[in-house]
Amino acid sequence: MSADTKQNTITIDGQEIPFLAGQTIMDAALAAGVYIPHLCHRQGLTPHGSCKLCVVDIASKSVTACTMPAMAGQQISNNTPALNEARKTITQMLFIEGNHICPSCEKCGDCTLQAMAYHLGMLDGHFPQFFQRREVDASHPTVMLDRDRCILCELCVRASREVDGKNVFDIAGRGTNAHLIVNSTSGKLVDSDLETSDMAAHICPVGAILIKKSGYKVPIGQRTFDLHKVSEIGLEKTILTKVRQPDE
């Protein structure tokens, strides 16, 4: 790489941001404290590029920030009304594809999908619900799998392979029939080698993989996204902003 620092910057919404060789646009942005919305991305895991929340525009071409290598001189639009509108529509698609009944979900308040929806000002799912019937797997002694809320981000798939050194999850089926499967002879979690301490058991951004017997330990109102915006958690900084109204 050239020593000329000018060559090693990208521009996001007019702000110049340095990057290192091998970094994606997402890596560079987050390191510089610039939030690009993301659901299927987690630093340290292989970028996946499936949720498309992180879409940005480079010269009116749509680019997936979490997988696109940063290249000197890229002029990137990120936090624009049009992009946030597209992201809101994509978030609505995720909501209506699954069965997200937040009032009855243990993840409520800790859920990144929900927090993303708040971030984007989403008031409703907008599209007709798919009402898919998806299987719940409660077989495991400590971990619960409720596919109703799975958004197919494959964070658990990657965490299991790349961090836990196992291979507990995969996706089967295609199109809207795509669904999470468990790598065990019975297809049930109890027969897999998943353990409570695995990263795969904790990484789910929604309420699809939950640890049993810990439900509601943190009361509603004091949960992650009750206290922080997704744009702060996404940068892994913690600043208190969201204050609940007394009557919430």
Next chain:
Amino acid sequence: MSMSSAVSNFSNMTDLLRSVITRIYAESPYLLHVLYALQRKFLHISDEAVREVAAHLDLPTSQVDAVVEFYAFFHKIPRGRYDILFSNCTSCGYMAGGVDLMAMFGRRLGIAVGKTRGDGLVSMDQTSCIGMCDHGAALLVNGMPITSLDGPMIDSIAALVEAATPLEDWPAEWFYVEGNIRVSGLLLKDDLSEGISLRAMLALGAVGSLSEIIQSGLRGRGGAGFSTGMKWQLCRDAQGAAHYVVCNADEGEPGTFKDRVLLHSYADSLFEGMTVCAFAIGAKQGYLYLRAEYRYLLSHLQSVLTRRRELGLLGVGILGQPGFSFDIDIVVGAGAYICGEESALIESLEGKRGIPRVRPPFPVTHGYLGQPTVVNNVETFIAAAHIVLRGSAWFRAVGTGKSVGSKILSISGDCAAPGIYEYPFGVTIRQVLDDCGAKDVLAVQIGGPSGTLINRAEFDRRLDFDDLSTGGSLMIFNQARDLLAVIVNFAHFFAHESCGFCTPCRVGTTLLKNGLDKIAGGHGTQYDLDEMQRIAALVKYRSHCGLGQTAANPILDGLQRFPQAFEQRLVHSDEPHFDLDAALEEARQVSHRDDTAAHIK
């Protein structure tokens, strides 16, 4: 059943599974082939079969399971001994003649779409275009195509199935698929005789052959039109333990069948072209990825490969060149349009679901098994074989501007002479329509559903990479057609074929399908139409791969060029998103009511 017999049955089944798996895997070590053999033999792939395959091939159970569930031709629930798949393409589909042949067949045999009959004799379903578009309505029976269907044939087929007549005893002429070559140009004049291009190649040397391809200006014939010479050069230059040549014979775009004819009648030219590529990039192994719908061509292709090995045109030391070894394996897909996308194809070759990879990196540097790989269309390789033989100038003499050479078209739909037409690039649509005897044309779909829908005013446009680019399909629709029905058909195709990886396409193609169904059913409003436009734009712009990026084209083109096809179906009141009265049917049945209050208008 007593305990002991249950156990012995179980172990018999396990033994049987193991023996089949061991035998097939020894013959052809590809997951897709092992699963195909199990599907044929046991008519489904049971959970136990999945576990046995995983154990034998040393793969995770979940990977085998995921593959079984991904491909349309694998089933976890048993199919019939006669498994009938009707194409649902607008050109070779069960509605192509205007009568619903699938429904007719279903009535004859008492069977519903997607179901296996109770006695296990027969199952029936629809499948995406099977590439028989020049022959009218067509089906696959246990993988073998039967074309030019009509009512009387449906009756005969139903009778043969009912009588459990073995396929070998069905009229042999039914299974003969005519090539229908109507106009021949540069490439279709003759199949290259064995080794003729290879000798020219050896005379030129690897660098000389490559530079001939570069100078010819050849661009990919699969649709995207990337420079073939540059692709080969990039691959040659890429570092890797091995280099690979892959021929994309997945030909899944509805209305496209030129590769079918090329594979059938020009296989030597194709294999010459692949060998030239191997020589140029330094590959020792090549793959032909054949779509499952063309499995009937497999034995022919294999016999050509065998002959070429015998002639020293494949294998170790080709044409006596000690340093040049190359061989080709054929891998057959299992029903997934997305596997035509080059990186999904590579995933499929590797025994995985056909999910398009993140790009960059591209296959030329990180392809099959992570190694530098050239993926080209059948026609591209054939063109390359000719170029090495006849020289780049010969090739450049034909065509126009940046589109040199010829294009082989698959023409189907409303015309007198559907079939294969080879034209110099730059030919006008009007000329093509005249040549194939198309009358009263309303619209032409260029390049299949993922391409461009044009109207009468555009018939002077040209077929080339700068104007109307096409992988080779031209579907003609005359004035009698219901264009909205065509667009609905395409929307169903994409929703069915979306791989499900990225959100905009996975959810969006289904929303588009449902929205169009609502409009076509006479329940759509202007609001629904505006929604279609908005969703279509998002799917096109934000999807991960070419499938999603083109899936909304028929809708967007249709709205722009044929708005009346949509608007005339609209209603001007609020319409629910579902059929309210139908939603009460279950309650009516359970409570045995049918009074007026038990219905909603």
Next chain:
Amino acid sequence: MSKIRIATTSLAGCFGCHMSFLDMDERLVALLEHVEFNRSPLTDIKHCGPCDIGLIEGAVCNAENVHVLREFRDNCKILIAVGACAINGGVPAMRNHFNLRECLEEAYVNGVGVENPQIPNDVELPLLLDKVHPIHDVVRVDYYLPGCPPSADEFLKILGDLLAGKAPSLPYNLLHYD
């Protein structure tokens, strides 16, 4: 200036959203200077007359819900979906996991402690839809007020915006789905 006319109803809901509306307490008094109520559990008017704003709590689960919802849509200039049930089916939509027959048999035939097992079939009873739907699956909806229930502050904000002639919007700290 004449008062803004508001109607409210609960379809398949728990009245929690209505209770939350009443949580406005003394602020309700101020609101009533600008608005009056047509059909609503607060007034006992049985049919919705011409109104400016209709507030719908609850999901659509049976034929009667459809009729009431359509009456509201026909009579209200602005229709607002209030609460999780109205917006995406909410808790009532959890029955969508099962066939209607399974639900009814569980409740009236096989359930614990059922006497005289029989699925009700009186013509006075509205028939259930096979699935529970959000209200925008049946009629056009103008605005959405999420929450289970939405807080009194949310009601005040959205009504305040509408009274002021603005497009309603919820600030980040009022937006929640639970």
